[in-house]
Amino acid sequence: MSEFIPVAAPALIGNEKTYVMECLESSWISSNGKYIELFEKGFADFLGLKYAISCCNGTVALHLALLAMGVGQDDEVIVPSLTYVSSANAVLYCGAKPVFVDSDDRTWNLNPDLLEALITDRTRGIIVVHLYGHPVDMDPVLALARKHDLFVIEDAAEAHGAEYKGRKVGTMGDIATFSFYGNKIISTGEGGMVCTQDEELAARVRQLKGQGQDPKRRFWFPMVGYNYRMTNIEAAIGLGQLEKIDWHIARRREVASWYRAGLHEFLQVEFSPEMPWARSVFWLSSIVLKDGIDRDRVMNSMLQKGVETRPFFYPMHSLPVYQSSTEGKQFPVADRLARQGMNLPSSALLTQPQVDYVIDTLRQALAGPI
C-alpha cells in the first residue's frame, strides 16, 4: 500500500451538498436561515435536551458557557491538564484562573479523586473534558460539585454521542459545549454548540453570542456581547452530518474494534480505554507506549510508510502561559500520557485493510531499534 493515511478526514456522505446548494440558491448564506433552526433543534433532540445554541466554534462555545455561569475576575475553575488548549484558554478569556488537575490512568480523563484538594474559596466550577471520545467518570464529579456548590461544564468537543452509564455526555452538567471542527465526530467546517436544560442559561448564551442585544428590543445592547454566530451554510453542513450521526459513531467504534483486536498481542502498547460504564465514541483511536519506547521515533517510522499519527496534547501545565501558576505541582499521569501517547488514523472512512496496514507499520516500528 503506497497511499497516505491521515489521522482524520471528514466524511460528507449525506445531504450536506444538497443543503449547502439550497443556501446558495436561496441566498440565505449568513447567520439567519432555516438550517440554523433545524440544526439546533436536531442537536437538542439528539441529546434529549431542551436547548442547543449554535456558535462559530467550540472554543467560543466554552467562553459563552463560562460567561453564562457568571465566571469573572479572580474566579477559579478546575480544568484537566491533559486537554486541548481551548478548555484552559476560555477560562482566561473571562479573567479567571484555570486550576489544573492530573489525569486518571484508567480513563485518561481527569482524576475525580484529586478534585477536592484543589477547591478554594474562589473555586466556581469544574470543566470536565471527555477526552478522545471517552466519558469522564461523572458521578463523583457531580457529587462533589453538589457538595461544594460548584457548576459543572462538560467540554464534549470530542465526544458527540458518547454515554456514561446510559446517559449521553453533555446532559449531565449544568451546561455543555461541542465543537464541529473538521476532524470532530461530525463537522460544520468550523462550528460549535452550547447545550443546556436551563432556560435562563440558554437565554443568556443567546444574548451573549448575538452582541448582547436585548431579545425584545432591536439595536438595544444592555451588555457587552460578542458576535459568535454560526452561518446558515455551516448549519446546513451540520444538519447533513447530524442526520447520519449514528453512522459516524458506529464507524468510529468499528475502526476502534479493529485496532483493539489487532493490537491485543502488543505488550508494549495500551489501547484507548473503554470502562465498563462507558460507551466511548473513539473520536480518536489512540495508544500509549510503554515507558522507555521512543514515541517520536515510532511516529516517524510510521510516517515514512505513509501513516500519519499525532502526539497526545501537551499538558496545559507545561505550556508557557500556564507554567508559572503550576510551579511545584506534579502531574505525573498527564506527563506520562503526553510523553508516550499517540493518536492513530481514526477517520470514519477507514477500511479494515487500511487499519491492518497501520497496525503493520506500528509492529515494524516497535521491532526496530528503540
Ligand SMILES: *Cc1c(COP(=O)(O)O)cnc(C)c1O
Ligand atoms: C476541538 C476542541 C475544542 C475547540 O473546538 P474548536 O471548534 O476547534 O474551537 C475544545 N475542547 C476540546 C477538548 C477540543 O478537542
